[in-house]
Amino acid sequence: MIGLAQTIVGGLSMGAVYALVAMGFAIVYRTIGLVNFAHADVVMIGAYVTVTFYLTARLPFGVSLALAVGLTAVMGLAMERVLRPLEGRDLDLMLIGTIGFGIVLESVAILVWGSFGTAVPTPIPNVPLHVGGVIVTTYQLLVVAVSAVVMVVLFLFLDRTRLGTAMQAAAMDRVAATAMGVDVGAANALAFAIGSAIAAVAGALVGPLLYVSPGMGASIGIKGFAAAILGGFGSIPGAIVGGLIFGLIEAFSSGPLSAYADLITFVVFALAMMVRQTGIFGERTGDRA
């Protein structure tokens, strides 16, 4: 029983990170319809930038995080600008364009920071708390708390502000939105910027949990993507649920069948996709003749 609870705790804290990655991903998808394969590498850049400000420039973690968020948001804007000609035309090509971007980002990271990674100390003292036989560390709590705050802020933004509503409108129907005076190009750019910013937060948070290296995007990224899809592409609550589920699947399968964890995770994922193509919360869009 304790073992089960402990595993759940571990799964949820990684799951919160996957949820953040998935959310950043989902917001770009729902606004532009773009699957951004470079997203995982944006997470990595966010982690590196935070670490550079935190360890090298010795700025407080919060400030480093804010700077990283700003820089990656600008990077997101740049990516959107380059890929703009393809928007709404050939989705598959856009997907591949983002794969290319991802490769570029990883090479740039190696050139700037070297291929060696860095370990990052936690920004707050990482004290293990005993809660009924289960151990939760303070940093794990911080990760979950910050993720929750980001989720709530994103919700409020999309639902309650004009800018957010305009973005939703642009996502649903470009033409109608333009007719209503929404600048769709700006909405798309904003989505990219927000998505990248969230990625930076995920990267900064996950750094102290693991290890920051140019290749870190790979394993987090693919689970983040899969989480976003599992939850329903474009659905923000879906991304959160998907991320948590992935964290849990990973935690549970790494116990008894650790060696085959990846195999199980992705076969289950493939089967889930076949059963419900648009994910748990996804919208079914019919092909109208």
Added chain:
Amino acid sequence: MIRVGLGKPALLAVLFALPVFLDLYKAHVAVLIMLYAIVAIGLCLVMGLGGQVNLAQAAFFGTGAYASAILTATYGWNPWLAAPAAILAACAVALVVGLPALRVQSHYLGIVSLGLAVAFASVLTNATLTGGASGITRIPPLPAPGIDLTDEYNYYYLVLVVLAGVTALALFVSGTTLGRRLRAMRDDSLAAAAVGIEIPQYRLMAFVLAGLLGGVAGVLYAHLVRYVSPDTFGLGVMFLLLAMVIIGGRDSVWGVLVAAALLVAARDLLIGLQTYQQLVYGALMVGTVVFAPRGLAGVASAVRRRLPFPWPSVPVPLPWRRSAEPGPAPPAPSPRRPPQAGGPAIAVAGVSKRFRGVLALDGVSLEVAAGEIHGIIGPNGSGKTTLFNVVSGIYQPSGGRVLLHGRDVTGRRAHELSRAGVARTFQNLRLFHRLTVLENVLVALDRDPAYAHARYLLGPWSVLRRERRDRARALALLRDLGLDGAADELAVNLPYGLQRRLEIARALAAEPSVVLLDEPAAGLTAGEQDALAEVIRRIRGAGATVLVIEHNMALVMGVCERITVLAHGRVIAAGRPAEVAHDANVVEAYLGSETAREEAV
């Protein structure tokens, strides 16, 4: 006789002569280029031709290599016996990876296939059969009487021969009916189903082709390097293959070959600067996608078009004529299926169709006599297209029955109904935009089921023979409809009116007994509308039954013998045009109740 640009034979000559100029190391690199090119051609077939996003191609390559390695190194099989087994294993893995493609497409499929590739790598690393992370060593070389196949130069020629064969196969497939059907499926799977293509089978076939080529390359790799380990077939290789296909031009086999050579050679030149190499690959991918989406092949044809002089080319004998060339008179078109004596061609009995909360069709019944021209009219949103979709098998009805020539076809899918003789056009024009005009018609003309493609293996010459026959028939049809001048134009480049006509030509190519035309007059000029009316009458004259959805009342009144009026998913009137025009219900549906009362008075 067709003319082939000089580039291709020049390339072949260079490849044959090359080993003389290369030292051992460069020969080894050249062999690797050719092996990667074989795998990349497989990816080109499934992604470029079939439109399936497949990020697991490296796993098929790996299956071929590992299967051959296990059978020969661990179980001592003769490598020539192990090879076909290994290739079959790769095809089997491809089939499994292709299964999700039956339910998901595009980016979903991309991520699912990527995940399965990761899962595959996990199996390789953990199973004892595969030697775990250390891989399998001491793979025996391929035995050949009198030739030492551990010699790099000899192996070069072996791989060159295989590459030539694979390229020929790929070109053969893409230039004939199998390739055309795959491309049609890629361009518009809904319309493809409507012309009789069984989409699930073709998606799987695309994957199996990719697996076949990956497996062949894998076997050759295993007996060249004689060591396999899980890292050899991971994401790095996958992205390299993807770069080759994208930069070469997704559906161009030659483009992929050149891109393979360029990328691997570039990697070799930049061998001391691996990070810059990565940067270059990534930047090239982004650049190609944004600025030259057709890849090298697209750039090359654009350059060719702009040159002031024609390209040097050599004549190559091929068993069919280019469409512009005159030839003997095509065979007379076979007579259309005569209308069934007695009994309606189509009978719809109490059909309803519900979408979640919306009842699009509510107990619709109508009968269309054989050889009749029947109009379906009604305000927007009344369910006309939905009715067509049910009759043509794109939707399955929630209730009621559909009978075709007296046979119950309720719930049958689009491609089955297509084979049963139903053809249609679409309200929003669904041509295969990256196929030429001729190819659009050819796709519909071929009525063979999917398993007939076994001919490719059992009797390739019959494929060519049919190709020649079908092209002649297709040209004749285009001539009938005045489209033969544009036969080699891409469908997407035609003016709107001609595109509409092409869609009708495509519908007729299948020699249907029932033709459904969905708003065929939309956007046509007055002159074009007259021509359309003529065409409709000719279709009926050849023995088919025609249903027309239209808003253009002049056309409807002029051409249709009987009309059914739909409103809110129900039939509100049916009969001859003149009767229906004055029916109070019809007027109310179109104009509102005030007018109806006025009319009645």
Added chain:
Amino acid sequence: MRRFEWTAALAAAAMVLLAGCGGQLAGGGGGTSSAPIVVDLIGTFSGQNADLGSWAWNGVKLAIDGANAKGGVNGRKITLQKYDDQGQPTVGTDLAQRAISDRATMVYGSDLSTVSLAMIPTLTSAKIPQITSGQAPAILAQGSSFIFLDSTTSAVFDQTLADYLVQKQHITSIAMVSNNDAYGKGEHDSFLAELTKLAVTPTVDKVVTPDQKDFTSVLTEVRATNPKALFIGAEEVETGLIAKQARSLGITATFTGGAPMGTPTYLQTAGADVAEGTIMTSPYLDNDANAKTRAFAAAYRKAYGQDPELHGAKAYDGMNVFIAAMRKAQPDLGGQRLVDAVRAIEYDGLLGHFKYDERGLGLHATQIGTIKAGKVTPI
């Protein structure tokens, strides 16, 4: 089918031709002349394990520079070529061919077992001696007389460690966590075999993957058995992560394992508090151990501005063994003669005493060390 054009076709052909221009058929290495002796270093300089290649390069270069400063081998200078195998066995085979084209006298490579394994058939049939930092059992199992290890095998490492833990410290409650790549599996199998020899059963034996990030469920099982020591068989970073998470979960066992635990990477990833008290076995523990290591460390620091560690020291020793062998074999440095010379000599290096057997193993013992106050010290 889109038409393809001659511009691109001929461009490709031209490129390949240009690259091939001036190519000659290759021969083996060595030969007698006054031309410089070519040593090819094939290592991993990119990707996740890029540090391994750099460390090897540093050590080998230092050894060669030292030899050249003393006039080289019989008046011949040694030149060092660097190639990046990118961690990929396929690239490794390319580079093995390249070494043949280069007429290399010997190859130092690779730092990864999988890449080394891929290169062995090619180099052996070309009779080019190869020395590697990999330690997977499969390497020696190839039965090639041209392959040498610059360190020792997991078997030797783990025998030393197991003997120390069980016989000297009387620790019999040991849990095992290892990953399933070539190195981790080798460590797992060797350590388990040694424990079995000493009639000890591990309290729990878990396997993780090299990419795994969260070890909570595995470590929870470990915690439940309350072991005195936790053996970790994985590379530097993963070992550090496992140790860090173990402490967060309240596991108080002593961490123990092989050479990766003696590196600064482990110390940094786990954190100094977590790493304190780790017991590891490594042939090279401390730059201050003796006069030789201090001299080496000083030279290394002067040349590269950083402190050396195990991998650099291994490479330095390995290269020096070969330089000594070359001095013995000269003037004929052909493959067979050189490997015979390697087996004929003995060498006292930073890692210990080298004497190569027919299989290619030269170092037959390692040391035990521990981390005290953030520094690795011998016990």
